[in-house]
Amino acid sequence: MTHLELFSGIGGFRRALDLLTQDGIMPFECVGYSEIDSKAKLTYQSNYNVEGEVDMGDIVAFTANPNNIEGLPDFDLLTGGFPCQTFSVMGDQAGFNEDRGQMFFRIIDILQVKLPRYVLLENVKNLYRHDNGNTYARIQQELEGLGYHVFPNIFNTVDFHLPQKRSRVLIFATTENVPADFVAQYTPDNVKALFDEHYQQLGVLSYNTTLDLLEEHVDARYFLSERMKPTILADGSANFKSHSDINQLIARTLTASMHKMHRACQDNYYSQDFIESHGAINHVEDYTKEQLAQLDIRKLTPQEAFMLQGFPPEFATNGQNVGVANGSLYKQAGNAVSVNTIYAVLYYLIENHIIHE
Structure with a gap:
């Protein structure tokens, strides 16, 4: 056909x-x-x-x-x-x-x-x-x-x-x-x-949760800076209130603008201890936002974003190999x-x- x-x-x-x-x-x-x-x-x-x-x-x-x-x-x-x-x-x-x-x-x-x-x-x-x-x-x-x-x-x-x-x-x-x-x-x-x-x-x-596809060790560029973490974790502002959580087992909807790094109420972020412990450690449950901001927190890699849409990770890698920047790959996944x-x-x-x- x-x-x-x-x-x-x-x-x-x-x-x-x-x-x-x-x-x-x-x-x-x-x-x-x-x-x-x-x-x-x-x-x-x-x-x-x-x-x-x-x-x-x-x-x-x-x-x-x-x-x-x-x-x-x-x-x-x-x-x-x-x-x-x-x-x-x-x-x-x-x-x-x-x-x-x-x-x-x-x-x-x-x-x-x-x-x-x-x-x-x-x-x-x-x-x-x-x-x-x-x-x-x-x-x-x-x-x-x-x-x-x-x-x-x-x-x-x-x-x-x-x-x-x-x-x-x-x-x-x-x-x-x-x-x-x-x-x-x-x-x-x-x-x-x-x-x-x-x-x-x-x-x-197929994957049961995000933990099934998140890599344990990724390049440092995917981790949030100390300056960005409080913004990502903030529960909004005077004009926009939200509940920003990290470590979602079921990811939020991927968007074409995820590379712009909004907040954890819109996009998907994960702490390194959560990933390495395969979910056994999740300080979302007992830390304040200020304490969470002390953790190593990262965004998805392009490969992980593609996997959340059902593509093999090499689809993103093949794109990178022909010169497609990560920002474009995130947009494509979204x-x-x-x-x-x-x-x-x-x-x-x-x-x-x-x-x-």
Whole structure:
């Protein structure tokens, strides 16, 4: 089955599809990809063999010429995590009124010409609520107008054996008929149950808690300076109150801005004694914030951030080896789709004969 990956980033959809291929579930072949971020493209190209595939580059420029769309190879499945900042509660929620919000319509430009049988799109959970539900209603209306049956649902990364809280809308659409009870059967609980039953025999990476992937000894550059630790641990300010804890067994949602080091209420930080003791020592429970600030505390490495999204650590290392800076790698991890979540959804759809050759 052929596949086109839009807004590819570091290839979360592609990684899931490659694993489904390797596991003998269903063979997939990527025919092309789009990505405007040059650093993300470097990481992507350092981890996948893209020879013979269409490098679409900037999707806006690509779709501006109808001949480019016509010239794409035919494909069965289109995937894409279209830009989400414009719908996120962390952003200004400008939605379709902002350039990034318009990216969904570039997907429509391609779909109306190529009309693949299957579509799987990803976005933030807030997409459902944005503009009192009007944004999502417009998305469904556009897809249905092209003849697709549309099935959205919210999935959380932590339910698929990656220790990260990350709820995302996945929109599955197909031009084919589905069983009458499909809506009732296609639920996060059912997708999770099937994945739970088989994941240990599959090619996905899995971890119970962050302690399973945190390295005991890392370079000194990942440790917080004495100056930064009080800021990271602070419980907010007069205008913004928060509860900043370190040593989270289930990581907070990775963000594209994690490299900016906000606070431990938003990002993920760990004390060295917690890591080395494999959680047996956790002074979050008995130290004041001032005492915690005396500990050696570090942020995630790029490799660990990639692992929290279900990628092998060497994906980050390969990016570093072609000159991608750590700041860019953190951004790429925060923007990525979680491999296990995508795998689990596609695995469910294939095993239930919704997606088929």
